[in-house]
Structures are given as C-alpha cells and as structure tokens.
Amino acid sequence: MNTRTEEQTDSEHPPAEAFADFLRRMRTGIEDGLDPMSAANRAADELPKRLGDVVQLLAHRVSGDYHEDEWGFDEEFAEAVYPLFEFLYEVWWRVEPDGVMNVPAHGRALLVSNHAGALFPFDASMILLSIMKEHPLPRWARFLVLDWAFVLPFISAFMRRVGGVPASGHNAARLLEEDELVMVFPEGAKGTGKQFSDRYRLQRFGRGGFVEVALRTGAPIVPVAVVGSEEIYPKLADARPLARVLGAPFVPVTPTFPWLGPLGMVPLPSKWRIEFCEPIDLSEHGPDAAEDRRLLFEVTEQVRETIQGKLYENLVKRGSAFVGPL
Amino acid sequence: MAGRRVVIVGVASHWGQELARRLALDPTIDYLAGIDIEPPTADLERMDFIEADIRGPLLSRLLPSTEADTIVHCGILWYPEAGRPARVLHDVNVIGTLQLLAACERTPTLERLIVRGSAAIYGCEGATPYFFTEDMARTLPLRTRFQRDVSELEAYVENFARRHPALVCCTLRCQPEIGPELDTPLIRYLDLPAVPTQLGWDPRLQFLHADDAHGALEAATRAPVRGPVNVAPSGSISLSHILRLVRRPALPIPHPLFGPALERLGKRLGAGPLYGDGVRLLRFGRGVDNRRLRTELGYEPRFDAEGAIRDFASKSAGRRVGPALHPGDLAGRLSEALR
Numbered sequence: 193m194n195t196r197t198e199e200q201t202d203s204e205h206p207p208a209e210a211f212a213d214f215l216r217r218m219r220t221g222i223e224d225g226l227d228p229m230s231a232a233n234r235a236a237d238e239l240p241k242r243l244g245d246v247v248q249l250l251a252h253r254v255s256g257d258y259h260e261d262e263w264g265f266d267e268e269f270a271e272a273v274y275p276l277f278e279f280l281y282e283v284w285w286r287v288e289p290d291g292v293m294n295v296p297a298h299g300r301a302l303l304v305s306n307h308a309g310a311l312f313p314f315d316a317s318m319i320l321l322s323i324m325k326e327h328p329l330p331r332w333a334r335f336l337v338l339d340w341a342f343v344l345p346f347i348s349a350f351m352r353r354v355g356g357v358p359a360s361g362h363n364a365a366r367l368l369e370e371d372e373l374v375m376v377f378p379e380g381a382k383g384t385g386k387q388f389s390d391r392y393r394l395q396r397f398g399r400g401g402f403v404e405v406a407l408r409t410g411a412p413i414v415p416v417a418v419v420g421s422e423e424i425y426p427k428l429a430d431a432r433p434l435a436r437v438l439g440a441p442f443v444p445v446t447p448t449f450p451w452l453g454p455l456g457m458v459p460l461p462s463k464w465r466i467e468f469c470e471p472i473d474l475s476e477h478g479p480d481a482a483e484d485r486r487l488l489f490e491v492t493e494q495v496r497e498t499i500q501g502k503l504y505e506n507l508v509k510r511g512s513a514f515v516g517p518l
Numbered sequence: 519m520a521g522r523r524v525v526i527v528g529v530a531s532h533w534g535q536e537l538a539r540r541l542a543l544d545p546t547i548d549y550l551a552g553i554d555i556e557p558p559t560a561d562l563e564r565m566d567f568i569e570a571d572i573r574g575p576l577l578s579r580l581l582p583s584t585e586a587d588t589i590v591h592c593g594i595l596w597y598p599e600a601g602r603p604a605r606v607l608h609d610v611n612v613i614g615t616l617q618l619l620a621a622c623e624r625t626p627t628l629e630r631l632i633v634r635g636s637a638a639i640y641g642c643e644g645a646t647p648y649f650f651t652e653d654m655a656r657t658l659p660l661r662t663r664f665q666r667d668v669s670e671l672e673a674y675v676e677n678f679a680r681r682h683p684a685l686v687c688c689t690l691r692c693q694p695e696i697g698p699e700l701d702t703p704l705i706r707y708l709d710l711p712a713v714p715t716q717l718g719w720d721p722r723l724q725f726l727h728a729d730d731a732h733g734a735l736e737a738a739t740r741a742p743v744r745g746p747v748n749v750a751p752s753g754s755i756s757l758s759h760i761l762r763l764v765r766r767p768a769l770p771i772p773h774p775l776f777g778p779a780l781e782r783l784g785k786r787l788g789a790g791p792l793y794g795d796g797v798r799l800l801r802f803g804r805g806v807d808n809r810r811l812r813t814e815l816g817y818e819p820r821f822d823a824e825g826a827i828r829d830f831a832s833k834s835a836g837r838r839v840g841p842a843l844h845p846g847d848l849a850g851r852l853s854e855a856l857r
Contacts, residue, residue, distance in 0.1 A: 254762060255763075255765070256759055256760075256761075256762025256763040258759075259824070260755065260756060260759055260824075261753070262648075262649075262752070262753040262754050262805070262823075263648060263754075264648075264754065264756055341645075342644040342645035343643075343644035343645065344644075344718075345717065345718025345719050345773065346718040348644060348719070348720075349719065349720040349756075352722070352756075357648055358644070358645035358646060358647075358648070359645070360645070360646070360647045362647035362649070362654075363647055363648050366648070366649060
C-alpha cells in the first residue's frame with residue numbers, strides 16, 4: 193500500500209496528493225518523536241491552504257468547467273481513476289510491456305488484441321496504461337466495448353467517460369477518421385467467456401469487421417498479444433439459466449465467484465506481458481478493398497496467427513503464471 | 519429565392535412563426551402565406567393567414583389556390599399539452615401530414631416541400647452508433663408512439679417524393695431544442711429546482727440551439743436538398759455536465775421509478791405522457807451526425823452541443839426561483855472563504 197500512496201503523490205491529483213502530504217507530514221512528526229495526536233495537529237497546520245485547493249478543484253469540477261469530447265470521453269475523469277489502474281498495472285499484475293514503439297505516435301491506428309477476463313475484462317485498461325506509461329508520446333486510446341455493457345447503469349457511464357464506445361463498425365470508422373487510436377477485441381464475448389482450460393486459444397475473430405474498418409479508413413493494424421489476462425478469473429462453468437434471465441452473454445462461475453460475493457470479483461494476481469507487434473499497413477489496398485471478402489479473411493487470419501504466435505512466445509518468456517518480480 | 523411563393527403550414531408553432539418573420543423581411547419573396555388553426559401571436563403584416571385545420575380536407579381546396587411553389591411543414595407536434603392530448607398528436611402528425619401530401623398532389627405549381635421532422639426516428643438505445651447518419655433510420659426498433667409517428671410520416675413523405683421525382687422533398691430530422699425563450703417540457707425539466715435523473719445513467723445528448731433550429735429551417739427553405747437531413751449541433755454533452763453548467767442539482771432516482779416520478783411532475787412540466795420518449799432519451803441519449811447539414815445544406819451551426827448549453831445557462835441564470843441549491847455554488851463560496 194505504501195507504493196501506492198507514493199505513486200499518488202507523484203501524479204497530479206490534488207485531493208489524493210493533499211491527503212498523502214498530510215500523511216507524510218504526520219510521519220515526519222512521529223519520527224521527530226511526537227505523539228500521534230500532536231503529530232496530526234502539526235500536519236494539519238498546513239492543511240487549510242491545501243484544502244482550499246482541493247475545494248477549488250471540486251468547485252471547478254462541480255460547476256461543469258471541464259470538457260468532454262463528442263464521444264463522452266472525459267479526460268479529467270480518466271485521470272482521476274488512473275491511479276487505481278496504475279496500482280493494478282504496477283503492483284498487482286506487474287505488467288511488462290514490449291514493443292510499445294510499434295504504436296504510432298500520431299494518426300489513426302487500430303489495435304487488435306486477444307480478449308479475456310470473464311467478470312471484467314481488464315485487458316483494455318492495461319493496454320491503455322502501457323501506452324500512457326511507456327510510450328514517449330503517450331496518448332489515450334479508445335476501445336470498443338461489448339454492447340451489453342451499454343445497457344447497464346453505472347458501467348455504461350463509466351466506460352464512456354474513460355474512452356469506451358459501443359462496438360459498432362460505424363463508431364470505429366468514425367473514431368479512426370478522427371485520427372484516434374482504437375482498440376478492438378474481435379473475439380468479443382467468445383473470448384471473455386472461454387473456459388479456463390481454453391486459455392490463450394484464440395476464438396474465431398468475428399466476421400473480420402475490424403479489417404473492413406481498417407481498409408475503409410486506411411488505418412494500420414497493430415496486433416497486440418496480452419498474456420496474463422486469461423488467468424485473472426479462471427472460468428470453470430457457466431450459469432446459463434441466470435445468463436438468460438439477465439440477458440447477459442454468459443455468467444461465469446470461478447473458484448471464488450459467486451461464492452465469495454463481491455470479494456470473489458477480486459482478480460487473481462497473475463503476471464502480465466503485453467507485446468505490441470509490427471503494424472500491418474493496409475493502405476496499398478485502398479478503401480474499395482473493404483468489399484473484398486477474400487482479402488478480409490486473409491488479413492483476419494494473418495492478424496489472428498500473429499497474435500496466437502506471440503501469445504505462445506510470451507507464455508514461454510513469462511514462465512510461471514503467478515510468480516514474478518515486481 | 520426570387521419570385522418565390524411560400525406557404526408555411528403550422529405557422530402558429532414557434533418555428534413557423536420565426537420562419538415567417540425571417541421570410542417576411544425578404545423583399546424577393548413574392549407571396550407568403552401561413553396556415554394553422556389559430557393565428558400566430560406575432561404580427562406578420564406581409565403574411566396571408568389562412569385558418570384551416572391540417573387534419574381536414576379543406577386543405578386540398580385551399581392549397582392549390584395559393585399557387586405555392588414552396589411548402590414548409592412546421593406543424594409536427596413533439597409533445598402533448600393542456601388541451602392537446604396525446605391522441606391528438608398522432609392525428610396531427612400522421613393524418614395531418616397525409617392530408618397535406620394529398621393537398622400537395624393537387625398543387626401543380628409545387629416545386630419543393632420541406633418537412634420539419636424529428637431525430638426521434640433513430641430511437642434511443644444503450645448500444646448504438648454514437649452518431650447516426652441519415653441512412654441509419656429504422657435500423658433500431660421503434661419503441662414509443664412518437665417514434666412510430668415520426669417514422670410513419672417520413673415514410674409517407676418518402677413515398678410522395680418517389681412518385682414525384684421532379685419535386686425536391688427535404689425532411690429535417692431535428693434534435694430537441696434549447697433556448698432561454700423557449701417553453702418546452704424539456705426546458706421546464708431543466709428548470710426544476712432539483713432535476714430528477716436516472717440513477718447510474720448519464721445520457722449523451724445534443725440540444726439544438728433555438729437560433730440554429732431557425733437558421734437550419736430557413737436554409738432548408740431557401741435551398742432544400744433531396745432526402746433527410748439531420749439537424750443537430752456538433753459534438754455531444756452528457757446530462758450530468760448539462761446539469762452542472764445550468765447549476766441544477768441532480769436528484770438520482772432508480773430508473774424504474776423515473777417514469778412515474780416524471781408523470782407526477784407532469785402537470786408542472788405540462789406534458790405527462792411525453793415522457794415515454796423523454797424517459798428513453800434521458801436514459802440512453804442520442805447523437806446524430808450533422809455533416810450533411812453542414813456540407814450539403816450549407817448551414818454551419820453557430821453553437822456546438824456544449825456551447826448551446828452554456829448560452830442557455832448564461833441567459834437563463836436570472837430566472838431561477840428559490841435558493842441556489844447547486845453544490846457548485848456552495849463549493850465556490852467555500853473556496854473563496856478559505857482563501
């Protein structure tokens with residue numbers, strides 16, 4: 193937990209920072225030999241000015257003085273939840289990214305990745321973070337989210353604010369036309385819903401809709417292989433009747449979920465590797481090639497094979513699924 | 519536009535009235551007439567007012583005698599009001615449009631028909647394209663009465679356009695409007711001292727600034743294009759952001775209770791049953807693409823989605839009654855006190 197507090201002081205989040213500063217001053221006080229109460233008093237002396245800043249930040253937020261883009265992406269909100277995901281990235285899953293320079297620093301690109309995480313697919317957020325943290329020119333990536341998430345309260349609003357959009361070819365194409373970085377998971381619910389025994393075996397890549405969009409917009413495809421995501425929720429069975437009642441694509445049963453309730457939703461701390469592969473440039477084919485079924489299937493298969501190959505490579509590189517250095 | 523003979527159907531609506539006011543200033547228009555069941559409140563000297571019910575067959579006799587070459591249909595009703603129950607809406611919107619089209623058949627001088635429709639034709643769903651283009655109508659199920667009506671009347675207009683290829687028939691699909699001088703249920707909703715929202719939902723919305731609504735209608739009247747055109751601001755804004763900008767505290771209530779709550783408020787909002795539509799809009803939101811408006815119709819909206827709300831907020835700030843409950847006001851005062 194100590195690491196986390198320190199991380200937050202480094203980033204620019206005044207409320208968390210103020211609290212961390214307070215704790216730090218309190219610690220110095222205790223180290224100086226004061227009893228906790230007077231240490232807290234001394235630490236609080238500096239607080240009013242700080243508190244003013246915090247209230248000001250909240251006031252600016254509450255008065256609506258911020259910007260959302262036309263997709264509902266709210267950068268300030270994304271920055272506010274960033275530390276939580278940073279903790280998962282650094283401490284919980286010890287993510288090791290590779291080849292992040294293959295992500296273009298500007299202009300459109302389509303990131304295509306394997307998809308896993310039965311209860312909550314964290315892979316999108318971890319890919320996003322690895323670009324934000326490791327790329328010399330960090331940029332926010334957008335991601336296409338299974339439609340079902342957008343008929344749920346809270347989740348839909350949250351997804352949208354951090355850069356998710358409903359999975360539709362229209363949305364993907366428009367985002368790429370605006371020169372955004374877009375993540376897609378062509379496995380979709382088939383990927384997140386696969387059994388633990390099927391981990392790292394890529395499912396069918398939809399109907400190749402992502403290639404169609406890339407061809408139409410002239411965006412390069414960057415295949416991404418994520419290792420580690422497929423162990424976080426070992427799905428042993430599927431509660432089919434419940435899924436039917438909820439209208440959900442599936443309801444996973446893991447060793448902890450639903451038995452431990454909300455506690456069962458804590459993902460396992462596997463060790464992650466994310467590899468960004470060489471971009472595949474499709475611009476030579478031109479936008480009309482999007483009609484060419486044969487080409488679509490060819491490119492789809494090429495991307496799928498690249499990811500599958502890299503998955504095996506990284507599984508070997510990673511070694512043990514859970515043990516790994518911080 | 520020179521030498522045009524323009525007839526505005528539904529001239530008592532505020533769109534019709536504003537369009538008539540603008541066209542009346544144009545000396546190159548030869549003749550201007552307005553049709554409605556009641557006269558417009560504004561005094562429009564240059565305009566011939568013809569009293570007729572759009573639902574009646576009288577229209578078929580009156581319209582040819584005006585020798586109009588441009589007919590603008592502004593008579594589509596968006597919400598029920600006192601003395602105008604929901605049932606009347608269907609009659610006016612669908613039957614009225616049918617009667618108007620029948621009258622158009624009998625008007626040999628006609629060259630262009632402009633219908634002010636609604637973007638409700640796209641529906642409101644959780645997972646949709648974030649910006650509907652004109653070719654995406656009816657891809658989603660039509661769930662409310664108003665959506666079905668709008669879709670039906672557009673189908674009649676399309677059919678009419680197919681049978682008369684020489685005519686230019688243009689349908690505007692407008693997003694709901696916002697403006698300090700307007701008085702619609704949605705504006706009254708935003709004026710509540712605490713605005714009920716649906717717990718956990720934060721729709722993406724586009725409110726069309728009233729100036730842009732009038733501007734786009736005028737542009738379409740002067741130089742219509744064939745087929746449907748979305749009329750909306752660029753960008754979108756979420757309801758939570760809107761409420762912060764207009765400084766109204768949100769009152770989240772679980773969504774199954776939201777509809778009944780609004781119905782209770784219905785008297786105050788002046789439109790109880792509208793909210794079959796409003797409930798869906800305020801849960802899922804809706805965004806449409808306005809490229810056709812900007813490039814083909816040649817109208818560039820003055821306000822984007824956020825700008826329209828900011829303008830509304832700055833102009834309507836004075837009319838708040840009661841205490842400033844919004845936490846932004848309280849936090850602002852507190853931060854000043856702490857300095």
